[in-house]
Amino acid sequence: MNISMRQKPSGIWIVDYDGEDGKRKRISTGTRDKAQASKLAREIVLGKIAPPAAHPSQTQTRAKEGGPTLTDLWDTMLKDEWSPSRTKSQRTLMSNIKILTPLIGGKLVKDVGDQDLVDLKAALEAKGYAPATVKRKLDMVGRSLTAAVRRRIIDERPHMPVVVVKNEKDRIVSPEEEALIFDAIDARAQREPMRQWKRFRALVRWLIDGGFRLSEPLQAKPDWIVEVKGKPVLALPPEACKSGKARPVPLTKAIMDTVPYLKATMTDDRLFPMTPATAWYMWDTIREDIRLSGKGNIDDVNLHTFRHTCLTRLIQGGMAIHWVSKWAGHANTIITEQRYLRTNAGDLLDAFETQLSD
Structure with a gap:
């Protein structure tokens, strides 16, 4: 059986393997320990144990208290400074929000720190986005955090990670x-x-x-x-x-x-x-x-x-x-x-x- 393992930016090991129906399947071991992940993977693939239950996504566990999440902030900005009358690139905005929401959208704005943005950069790179695309998405997050300062949600904006963009054109x-x-x-x-x-x-x-x-x-x-x-x-x-x-x-x-x-x-x-x-x-x-x-x-x-x-x-x-x-x-x-x-x-x-x- 063709089995391969790789580690997500979060550190969790995932496994790709050929199912009995011939289709390629992917499961998460739910652990950051490689030895344990390897053992779990074999038992899961052989059907000896069930895959770990998926954790609820950030958007499913959005905090109701403690201030707005990034998704809340984006929803608000789409109604004012990012509205169609003030921003032409609506398709790009909506596409970026769709991609960013499961990665960081459920995070409380006041809790977003330097490391969260570094992790976001790594997650986007792991998905295969080109450096210029990663930079554009991080720029959008940066603009929204700047807006959060203006709206007095936070006192100062976290430091944005540097993305080196070569002239790939x-x-x-x-x-x-x-x-x-x-x-x-x-x-x-x-x-x-x-x-x-x-x-x-x-x-x-x-x-x-x-x-x-x-x-x-x-x-x-x-x-x-x-x-x-x-x-x-x-x-x-x-x-x-x-x-x-x-x-x-x-x-x-x-x-x-x-x-x-x-x-x-x-x-x-x-x-x-x-x-x-x-x-x-x-x-x-x-x-x-x-x-x-x-x-x-x-x-x-x-x-x-x-x-x-x-x-x-x-x-x-x-x-x-x-x-x-x-x-x-x-x-x-x-x-x-x-x-x-x-x-x-x-x-x-x-x-x-x-x-x-x-």
């Missing part, structure tokens, strides 16, 4: 790295045929060829694939897009080659019935496999890097910046230019020589 995947990634996924699929590696392979292909944000293909349904002028397109509805505006994304032959398998293995109404956490967990596994193989190191590549890779390739291939911006779903071309339009010495020399020849 410059990072794209080379063709050689792309081949290495798919080879590593194929190797995993051979070793673990009962897991979702073939579906994950298809997801990576969609991200590289389509320039999607991860959340977009994970919501995709078969009837979103339509034909426009005889070519396949994924018609993303407004609710699936970060901008809240519908947009079509052309689908390559390589993407379309994955569709029959995806349709045949659907377990709900989506082509990719998996969670973002599962996708990030599988990606971390592939990065580790490549590093341990000695064939390369792509630890600085995350799932969003594939979007940068696709859009950069479109620009390098000669697509007008206006159309790349439409493809990406950016609000305007300025965003696209700042993130993806690069000028190098070769480009300048080519332009100079063209000018001389005119």
Whole structure:
């Protein structure tokens, strides 16, 4: 039986194993002691004892006395300084609150300390979020704690942990790295045929060829694939897009080659019935496999890097910046230019020589 153990940021050991139905299962041992966790894991997997009862979440045990929790504070701020009339990024706010609530939302504002914020940073990193994403979520917590000082809920704001954000927008995947990634996924699929590696392979292909944000293909349904002028397109509805505006994304032959398998293995109404956490967990596994193989190191590549890779390739291939911006779903071309339009010495020399020849 394939059993693996890992430790959560809280220190609790969890176990992944193949169930009798062939599906991958996960349980918590409820202990921080590795030796005890190993013993419990084997007994739980063999059915000798029941898994420990889950502890109620922070939001379920919210204190009714002693002041507001962070969730209470966020609810209040959504009605005034974070209201739609004063803050445009409502979708981002709601997404951040949804992610942060189970991690720290039930904590009393007055009890939030430096270590709680360090633990929150570690928990977000453990979920696979890129440094820039972790920073944005911590910034939101920081803004709400600053508001708590203004509202006289607390006297001073705790120190926010530092998040180092490299300029990962410059990072794209080379063709050689792309081949290495798919080879590593194929190797995993051979070793673990009962897991979702073939579906994950298809997801990576969609991200590289389509320039999607991860959340977009994970919501995709078969009837979103339509034909426009005889070519396949994924018609993303407004609710699936970060901008809240519908947009079509052309689908390559390589993407379309994955569709029959995806349709045949659907377990709900989506082509990719998996969670973002599962996708990030599988990606971390592939990065580790490549590093341990000695064939390369792509630890600085995350799932969003594939979007940068696709859009950069479109620009390098000669697509007008206006159309790349439409493809990406950016609000305007300025965003696209700042993130993806690069000028190098070769480009300048080519332009100079063209000018001389005119």
